[in-house]
Amino acid sequence: MKKFLFFIFLSVALAAAAVTFIANQPIIGAGVQPLEFAIKPGSSVRSTADQIADAGVPVNPYVFELLARATGKAPRLKAGHYELKPGTTPLALIDQLVRGEFAQESLAIIEGWSFRQMREAIAAHPALKHDTAALSDKELLARITSDHAAPEGLFFPDTYRFAKGSSDLAIYRQAYALLQKRLNEAWARRDPSVPYKSPYEALIMASIIEKETGQRSERNMISAVFVNRLKRGMLLQTDPTVIYGMGDKFQGNIRKRDLETDTPYNTYTRAGLPPTPIALPGSESIEAALNPSKSDVLYFVARGNGTSEFSNNLNDHNRAVNKYQR
Structure with a gap:
C-alpha cells in the first residue's frame, strides 16, 4: 500500500513538474513570425483554449485550461484579437488575455x-x-x-x-x-489681438496656413499676413481656398477665371474667412493661427525653393512676384 501511495505521489509530482516546466517555456522561439488568433465573446476557458490551438498556436489546450484554472484567472480571460510574440510562455499568454493586450x-x-x-x-x-x-x-x-x-x-x-x-x-x-x-488648449494661449470670434474661426485659419506652407519656420509669418489682412478688411486672396471650393473641377492648375468664379470659398471674391476649414490642420498650424508673428507683412510669394518672400507693401510684393514667378 505504501509503495502504491508512493507511486501515486511520485506520478503527481512528476506531472506537476512537467506542467510547471511547460508553463514557463516559450510557445514559439525567436525568429518565428508572431501568430494571430481571436477569442470570441462569451467563450469559456475550454473554448478559449481550443480557439487558440485551432488558430495554429502550438499550445496544449488541456495544459492551458489547467493553468488558467490553477492560477484563478480562468474567469478573467478577455475576448478579442491577439498576437502571440516569440518568447511568450503559456503563463504569460494567460496574463496577456487577462489584461486584454490585443493585437x-x-x-x-x-x-x-x-x-x-x-x-x-x-x-x-x-x-x-x-x-x-x-x-x-x-x-x-x-x-x-x-x-x-x-x-x-x-x-x-x-x-x-x-x-x-x-x-x-x-x-x-x-x-x-x-x-x-x-x-482649446491653443485657444487658451492665444495672442489676445487675433481677430477670431471663436476657436472654430481659428481652426479655419489654421487649415489655410496648413495648405499654404510646409515650412515650419514660415507658419507664423503666413499667419501674420492673413491676420493683418483680416484686421484691415482686405481680401485674403489665398489659392488653397479657391481650389477647395472648386472641388472635383480642380485639375491641378488654377487659372485666372477660377480666381474670378465666385464660390463660398473664393477668398478673391469674398471677404473674411471661408465658411469651414479646408483641410485637417496639425498642431503647428493651429498654434501659428493663434500666435502670428509680430510683423506688418501683408503679402508673400513662393520663391520656388519651398520658402516665401514676405512684403509689407504692394510695390515690394510686385517686385518679388516678377523676380520669383515671372
Missing part, C-alpha cells in the same frame, strides 16, 4: 489631408470594422457631435493605434476629441 494596428492621418482623404484611408484599412461605410458625411458627423454642420477640419491628424477589429467610428471619435483638446 495592435495603426493608421496614419496626415496633416493637410481633406476629410474625404481621411475617410478613404479609414475605409481602406483592413483591420477596422467599417461601421460608417454606408453613412454620409453628415450622418457620420451626427454620430460624433451636434456642434458642427460640416466635418472638414474637425479631426486631428495623427497616428492612431487600435485593436484589430475595432470600429472605425472609434477612430473618428478619438480624432475629433483630440482636435478639440488641442484647439
